Amino acid sequence: MHPTEQAAVPTRVIGLISGTSVDGIDAVLVEISGTELDLKIELLAGATYPYPAELREKILAVGAGVAISMAELAEIDDAIAIVFAQAAQKIQIGHQPATLIGSHGQTVYHRPPAGVGKAGEQGKKEREILTPYSAEAKRFTIPNTNPLGYSLQLGRGALITYLTGITTVSNFRVADIAIGGHGAPLVPRVDAYLLSHPQEGRCIQNIGGIGNVAYIPPQHGDWLSKIRAWDTGPGNSLLDLAVEHLSAGAKTYDEDGNWAASGTPCDPLVEQWLNQEYFHLPPPKSTGRELFGVAYLHQCLKDAQAYQLNAADLLATLTELTAASIVHSYRTFLPEMPQRVLLCGGGSRNLYLKRRLQLLLTSIPVWTTDEVGLSADFKEAIAFAVLAYWRNLGIPGNLPIATGASQEVLLGEIYQI
Numbered sequence: 001m002h003p004t005e006q007a008a009v010p011t012r013v014i015g016l017i018s019g020t021s022v023d024g025i026d027a028v029l030v031e032i033s034g035t036e037l038d039l040k041i042e043l044l045a046g047a048t049y050p051y052p053a054e055l056r057e058k059i060l061a062v063g064a065g066v067a068i069s070m071a072e073l074a075e076i077d078d079a080i081a082i083v084f085a086q087a088a089q090k091i092q093i094g095h096q097p098a099t100l101i102g103s104h105g106q107t108v109y110h111r112p113p114a115g116v117g118k119a120g121e122q123g124k125k126e127r128e129i130l131t132p133y134s135a136e137a138k139r140f141t142i143p144n145t146n147p148l149g150y151s152l153q154l155g156r157g158a159l160i161t162y163l164t165g166i167t168t169v170s171n172f173r174v175a176d177i178a179i180g181g182h183g184a185p186l187v188p189r190v191d192a193y194l195l196s197h198p199q200e201g202r203c204i205q206n207i208g209g210i211g212n213v214a215y216i217p218p219q220h221g222d223w224l225s226k227i228r229a230w231d232t233g234p235g236n237s238l239l240d241l242a243v244e245h246l247s248a249g250a251k252t253y254d255e256d257g258n259w260a261a262s263g264t265p266c267d268p269l270v271e272q273w274l275n276q277e278y279f280h281l282p283p284p285k286s287t288g289r290e291l292f293g294v295a296y297l298h299q300c301l302k303d304a305q306a307y308q309l310n311a312a313d314l315l316a317t318l319t320e321l322t323a324a325s326i327v328h329s330y331r332t333f334l335p336e337m338p339q340r341v342l343l344c345g346g347g348s349r350n351l352y353l354k355r356r357l358q359l360l361l362t363s364i365p366v367w368t369t370d371e372v373g374l375s376a377d378f379k380e381a382i383a384f385a386v387l388a389y390w391r392n393l394g395i396p397g398n399l400p401i402a403t404g405a406s407q408e409v410l411l412g413e414i415y416q417i
């Protein structure tokens with residue numbers, strides 16, 4: 001059956017992801033039909049299931065670079081797969097069962113390809129690859145990056161399949177990385193089909209632990225080739241770490257941004273921090289807690305000593321860094337400013353951060369994706385349900401302009417009972 005014929009029948013899919021904040025597993029049950037501009041999603045259920053505290057601590061430690069043995073790695077991999085499978089089971093309660101799972105897993109390590117931000121300057125080589133699955137040799141143009149990127153998501157799909165009895169797609173990033181891409185961000189192609197507008201250019205801004213943007217131009221002409229996307233830098237990662245430090249572990253995040261709102265941002269410090277190299281690298285680019293993590297926060301705390309900031313001022317200044325780095329990247333790397341910004345991810349609930357973004361973007365309205373009918377809390381989980389659905393239909397999921405890969409590829413490995 002052709003993908004479009006297959007897609008006429010709605011498919012019930014579960015999407016699972018735990019992001020860089022490691023705050024829990026976002027799970028959705030969706031009904032999907034169509035393939036591209038006719039792609040339709042009905043959100044039947046969505047929930048976040050917190051990690052067991054001990055497992056979260058282990059994941060954060062691994063993500064922060066603490067060395068572990070291969071045996072410990074194997075143990076964490078399966079512990080994550082088990083809680084992901086439980087999330088898949090819980091989200092179906094009271095509903096008809098799903099036939100497919102898209103599981104992003106838990107990122108514990110992400111290394112962009114060498115020469116990050118310097119796409120096109122390194123030369124490319126064409127390789128002919130003979131696969132055992134196809135009679136024809138396939139030609140891939142592979143950027144001459146050495147080394148390639150590397151991205152590790154734990155929670156193996158094979159175990160999720162056997163625990164749930166449901167076909168599972170996982171390991172979404174590796175195919176894009178193998179052909180020179182960053183393997184991130186992967187959500188922009190889904191954003192394009194769910195959130196584009198006939199007349200309006202939009203920035204879809206996710207603010208998770210890390211921030212990432214997809215600029216989607218109005219849907220005319222060759223609009224797909226004009227999409228731009230990249231990781232903007234820190235979202236909540238530095239803020240969450242600072243809140244934990246300043247509250248001596250009593251709090252894990254700044255609820256609604258109230259603490260930061262009681263302070264004042266230190267503009268010279270924000271300006272100093274914006275000199276950091278990452279903010280000036282041209283896209284495609286991706287990042288993670290390896291850069292914007294504990295060591296980075298320690299440097300920020302050191303820099304702040306010169307200004308004798310109190311806790312609220314420090315949080316206001318870190319919040320300003322998130323807002324300013326997002327807006328700075330739009331002004332620097334977009335062909336034109338968007339007519340609307342649609343926020344999603346946990347940071348869209350930080351009212352102070354939203355106000356600061358609105359102030360910096362002056363007359364460009366800053367909304368959330370909820371306001372155009374797509375859940376801001378669950379958009380990433382929905383996206384991995386769609387990516388699994390596309391994989392199952394044989395439709396590529398990456399956007400080479402966003403990831404830097406040399407071409408479109410099928411994303412994810414399929415495990416079936």
Ligand SMILES: Nc1ncnc2c1ncn2[C@@H]1O[C@H](COP(=O)(O)OP(=O)(O)OP(=O)(O)O)[C@@H](O)[C@H]1O
Pocket residue numbers: 018019020021022023206207208209210211235236240253254255256257344345346347349350351380
């Ligand atoms: N009410 C709120 N007020 C302020 N911040 C909030 C609120 N709710 C959530 N957050 C922030 O959002 C974070 C979680 O966001 P989210 O779940 O989108 O991140 P993630 O998916 O783990 O990250 P990424 O998108 O980088 O993979 C929390 O750690 C917290 O900082």
Ligand SMILES: CC(=O)N[C@H]1[C@@H]2OC[C@@H](O2)[C@@H](O)[C@@H]1O[C@H](C)C(=O)O
Pocket residue numbers: 019020107110151183184185186187188206208209210211212231286287288380
């Ligand atoms: C390696 C990794 O897990 N990257 C995440 C992270 O969280 C936000 C940003 O950095 C983004 O590039 C990506 O996630 C989303 C889901 C993506 O691939 O589009």
